[in-house]
Amino acid sequence: MMNDFLEAQELLKNTSKDQSTYEINEALKTIKRYNEELYLQTLKSFDTHTLANVAIITPDHILEDILEHLSIIKIAKAVEELESDDATDLIKRFEELNPQKTLAILNRLSSEDKEEILRLKNYDENTAGAYMQTEIFTASIDESIEKAIKRYRILKHSGQVDQIFQVYIIDNQGKLCNAINLSDLLIWDFKLSFADIIKNNSEKYKCYSIKDYEDIQKAIDIVEDYDLSVLAVVNDDEVLLGRITYDDIHDLIQENATEQIYNLAGVDEDAEEESAFKAAKARAFWLMINLTTSLISANIISLFSGEIEQLVALAVLMPIVASMGGNTGSQALAVTVRKLSLNEVEFKDAKKVILRESGISLLNGLIFASIMSIIAFIWFKTALLGLVIALSMLINLALAGFVGSFVPLTLKKFKIDPAVGSSVVITAITDGLGFFSFLLLAKMILL
Amino acid sequence: MMNDFLEAQELLKNTSKDQSTYEINEALKTIKRYNEELYLQTLKSFDTHTLANVAIITPDHILEDILEHLSIIKIAKAVEELESDDATDLIKRFEELNPQKTLAILNRLSSEDKEEILRLKNYDENTAGAYMQTEIFTASIDESIEKAIKRYRILKHSGQVDQIFQVYIIDNQGKLCNAINLSDLLIWDFKLSFADIIKNNSEKYKCYSIKDYEDIQKAIDIVEDYDLSVLAVVNDDEVLLGRITYDDIHDLIQENATEQIYNLAGVDEDAEEESAFKAAKARAFWLMINLTTSLISANIISLFSGEIEQLVALAVLMPIVASMGGNTGSQALAVTVRKLSLNEVEFKDAKKVILRESGISLLNGLIFASIMSIIAFIWFKTALLGLVIALSMLINLALAGFVGSFVPLTLKKFKIDPAVGSSVVITAITDGLGFFSFLLLAKMILL
Numbered sequence: 019m020m021n022d023f024l025e026a027q028e029l030l031k032n033t034s035k036d037q038s039t040y041e042i043n044e045a046l047k048t049i050k051r052y053n054e055e056l057y058l059q060t061l062k063s064f065d066t067h068t069l070a071n072v073a074i075i076t077p078d079h080i081l082e083d084i085l086e087h088l089s090i091i092k093i094a095k096a097v098e099e100l101e102s103d104d105a106t107d108l109i110k111r112f113e114e115l116n117p118q119k120t121l122a123i124l125n126r127l128s129s130e131d132k133e134e135i136l137r138l139k140n141y142d143e144n145t146a147g148a149y150m151q152t153e154i155f156t157a158s159i160d161e162s163i164e165k166a167i168k169r170y171r172i173l174k175h176s177g178q179v180d181q182i183f184q185v186y187i188i189d190n191q192g193k194l195c196n197a198i199n200l201s202d203l204l205i206w207d208f209k210l211s212f213a214d215i216i217k218n219n220s221e222k223y224k225c226y227s228i229k230d231y232e233d234i235q236k237a238i239d240i241v242e243d244y245d246l247s248v249l250a251v252v253n254d255d256e257v258l259l260g261r262i263t264y265d266d267i268h269d270l271i272q273e274n275a276t277e278q279i280y281n282l283a284g285v286d287e288d289a290e291e292e293s294a295f296k297a298a299k300a301r302a303f304w305l306m307i308n309l310t311t312s313l314i315s316a317n318i319i320s321l322f323s324g325e326i327e328q329l330v331a332l333a334v335l336m337p338i339v340a341s342m343g344g345n346t347g348s349q350a351l352a353v354t355v356r357k358l359s360l361n362e363v364e365f366k367d368a369k370k371v372i373l374r375e376s377g378i379s380l381l382n383g384l385i386f387a388s389i390m391s392i393i394a395f396i397w398f399k400t401a402l403l404g405l406v407i408a409l410s411m412l413i414n415l416a417l418a419g420f421v422g423s424f425v426p427l428t429l430k431k432f433k434i435d436p437a438v439g440s441s442v443v444i445t446a447i448t449d450g451l452g453f454f455s456f457l458l459l460a461k462m463i464l465l
Numbered sequence: 466m467m468n469d470f471l472e473a474q475e476l477l478k479n480t481s482k483d484q485s486t487y488e489i490n491e492a493l494k495t496i497k498r499y500n501e502e503l504y505l506q507t508l509k510s511f512d513t514h515t516l517a518n519v520a521i522i523t524p525d526h527i528l529e530d531i532l533e534h535l536s537i538i539k540i541a542k543a544v545e546e547l548e549s550d551d552a553t554d555l556i557k558r559f560e561e562l563n564p565q566k567t568l569a570i571l572n573r574l575s576s577e578d579k580e581e582i583l584r585l586k587n588y589d590e591n592t593a594g595a596y597m598q599t600e601i602f603t604a605s606i607d608e609s610i611e612k613a614i615k616r617y618r619i620l621k622h623s624g625q626v627d628q629i630f631q632v633y634i635i636d637n638q639g640k641l642c643n644a645i646n647l648s649d650l651l652i653w654d655f656k657l658s659f660a661d662i663i664k665n666n667s668e669k670y671k672c673y674s675i676k677d678y679e680d681i682q683k684a685i686d687i688v689e690d691y692d693l694s695v696l697a698v699v700n701d702d703e704v705l706l707g708r709i710t711y712d713d714i715h716d717l718i719q720e721n722a723t724e725q726i727y728n729l730a731g732v733d734e735d736a737e738e739e740s741a742f743k744a745a746k747a748r749a750f751w752l753m754i755n756l757t758t759s760l761i762s763a764n765i766i767s768l769f770s771g772e773i774e775q776l777v778a779l780a781v782l783m784p785i786v787a788s789m790g791g792n793t794g795s796q797a798l799a800v801t802v803r804k805l806s807l808n809e810v811e812f813k814d815a816k817k818v819i820l821r822e823s824g825i826s827l828l829n830g831l832i833f834a835s836i837m838s839i840i841a842f843i844w845f846k847t848a849l850l851g852l853v854i855a856l857s858m859l860i861n862l863a864l865a866g867f868v869g870s871f872v873p874l875t876l877k878k879f880k881i882d883p884a885v886g887s888s889v890v891i892t893a894i895t896d897g898l899g900f901f902s903f904l905l906l907a908k909m910i911l912l
Contacts, residue, residue, distance in 0.1 A: 022813075040808075171651070174652050201647060242719075247711055264711040268689060268718060278722070279722075283799030285796050285800055294825050330780075333783075336780075337763065348888075349732050351730070352729070353737055361487075377745075
């Protein structure tokens with residue numbers, strides 16, 4: 019374990035821009051575990067650039083230390099290093115930890131930056147506005163390329179814009195009308211005005227945009243559908259407010275995927291970043307629901323206590339039917355949830371999806387019903403037991419495909435995340451139905 | 466259902482560049498289901514641009530129709546519309562369907578394009594080279610910005626380069642030495658040479674690159690760590706070969722996530738794109754493994770037939786222990802798999818991860834053992850039965866957290882995808898152990 023510490027120490031000794039912020043952050047966490055003093059010393063030694071980048075990805079307990087041990091001036095400088103979207107996120111997190119100090123930090127920022135952050139803070143978490151940067155470069159349609167470039171140089175020098183990928187063109191009413199990629203700009207004579215070059219190419223210089231209050235998920239969809247590097251954010255009057263860039267989209271796609279995987283397994287993403295106690299508490303919620311559905315299954319089994327006493331083979335075989343049904347349901351669920359999230363399937367395709375999933379699971383139901391009937395027959399030397407398990411396997415698997423697709427599609431219809439809770443519901447159904455169909459058929463056919 | 470058809474027909478009537486290729490592809494599939502003739506007519510009516518973009522995302526059965534019903538000349542023109550990476554992918558898929566026609570298409574391409582595709586085809590599926598585009602713009606370090614821009618105009622006119630984000634700077638030995646973002650270029654006097662502007666800014670114009678034979682996963686990591694829009698691909702001599710762009714990274718992240726979710730559920734991604742029969746066959750593989758492990762569990766249960774006959778409550782309660790263990794294991798598995806894939810955890814952190822996961826599941830084991838002992842006592846009025854279920858629940862849940870993290874970490878250690886098969890293994894262990902510990906404890910304590 020001590021090796022961790024030495025490695026982390028080595029890494030933090032010469033932090034350069036070449037090291038990924040992720041590595042620095044990990045090293046910092048390791049140092050904190052071993053040596054609090056050295057950790058604080060390291061934290062204080064960061065230049066504002068490194069501090070800013072570490073702060074946006076570091077856990078809350080390190081943010082608390084930053085607020086407690088670093089000067090307001092240094093923190094404010096670090097905030098100013100960030101682009102407006104990241105700066106806003108950081109301020110929001112500071113605010114939750116210490117509202118007073120955050121106010122002091124805000125008051126240290128330039129009035130422009132402060133206003134910007136206060137405006138961005140008001141956006142709802144899942145809107146496009148919450149993810150936009152306001153560092154954009156716009157040009158009026160009558161301006162010449164040459165003039166715009168000169169203006170860009172000045173803005174860049176003063177730090178008001180940073181990297182840009184496109185020039186946004188504003189018409190005389192102040193509305194965003196076009197976006198020209200820098201590489202498309204380079205091919206023109208710089209004496210021309212934007213109006214000149216757009217005239218016969220308005221389709222080519224079309225600007226994709228999203229309203230600031232729209233769902234960020236829509237932004238991801240547009241970026242993916244049209245392979246964009248940047249998406250403009252506008253208000254209701256088509257006035258340009260900011261941009262969402264490819265790196266935010268990367269992060270969002272990863273986060274969505276993590277959330278989906280965690281939701282399917284009954285795990286809360288935020289809680290997993292916290293202590294083991296908090297993580298355990300969040301997981302216990304879904305385990306509690308699972309316990310409840312297991313108790314329902316147990317009750318179903320207890321209805322057939324007499325039959326099990328008569329023929330203990332029933333107790334031996336019944337978990338197989340339940341387990342195969344659960345597995346089949348999980349397969350249908352994973353495919354349906356994923357296709358929904360990739361927009362490969364919408365609610366209007368529900369019938370098609372359910373038919374396909376039920377068909378697939380019916381096919382496998384037929385196969386495994388046959389296999390299992392033979393195994394049961396050989397094992398227990400009772401042909402009718404083979405028939406019972408075959409029938410219940412067929413029923414359970416076919417229905418598993420149905421519920422595995424029906425449940426997430428229904429949740430989606432009611433605008434509930436189809437990954438949340440559907441696993442538990444589907445396992446509850448396949449378990450309950452597996453035990454019930456098997457034991458009931460046994461009672462009817464065998465005993 | 467007929468509405469689908471009319472909608473699709475309407476959409477395909479006026480395909481413009483404004484429609485997402487995804488929508489066109491979906492409409493095409495719908496039309497094919499209803500009216501084969503209209504579908505072929507539509508396919509033939511596509512301009513080469515639309516045809517090219519649909520071809521790269523459409524399923525194999527439509528690619529077959531393209532090969533069968535469209536002229537070699539038109540298909541070759543469509544291939545030429547694509548960037549080299551997409552063109553190569555398409556040719557590879559054509560080749561699997563009809564090698565002879567593909568050869569004819571290749572022979573219709575310009576010798577340059579043909580060579581390019583043949584070269585790119587040789588890269589292994591998971592290497593950076595397989596994903597790179599070769600349409601890049603390079604400048605020699607001694608060239609002036611002005612001259613480079615003039616050269617770019619000519620190349621762009623002739624279609625040899627398309628959109629660029631950076632100018633790659635090559636030193637006198639032909640090695641890639643820097644990359645300058647277009648927006649960073651704009652701020653300089655265009656009379657200056659690249660050597661002039663790089664001189665004191667080599668850190669700022671650092672070029673991130675990856676070797677062509679390296680794993681594409683590494684490319685994703687670099688792009689995410691440094692928030693890049695483009696990553697250069699070089700050979701062993703640092704000679705620039707191509708670039709990987711943000712849109713490929715988007716697609717890769719999504720694909721990885723889909724693969725992970727599917728693997729965890731025992732579903733094969735490629736097979737899901739095919740007919741229900743093929744999808745069912747691929748799913749049956751994992752169901753077969755699940756059947757095998759269920760049979761092992763059944764065998765464990767049958768060891769205790771005598772005990773179950775004596776006390777049928779054991780058959781009623783035993784699935785609860787197995788189900789809770791399975792759920793706990795799935796939680797630990799999801800978290801470990803996801804953290805491994807996001808590089809938040811490496812094999813060297815194995816001990817830490819396993820301790821945390823075992824700790825979390827032990828905590829929940831304590832909670833649910835207590836709850837369940839009370840329920841069992843109330844239900845069956847036997848205190849010892851409560852003790853038995855509490856002990857086996859505690860053992861099973863604590864071990865579920867251990868195997869849920871140990872299994873994926875071990876797979877990773879042996880360079881096997883930790884999402885593949887781990888669900889089945891973990892459920893097998895938690896089921897088997899759940900039944901065994903519960904029934905054995907019952908035998909020892911109760912009977």
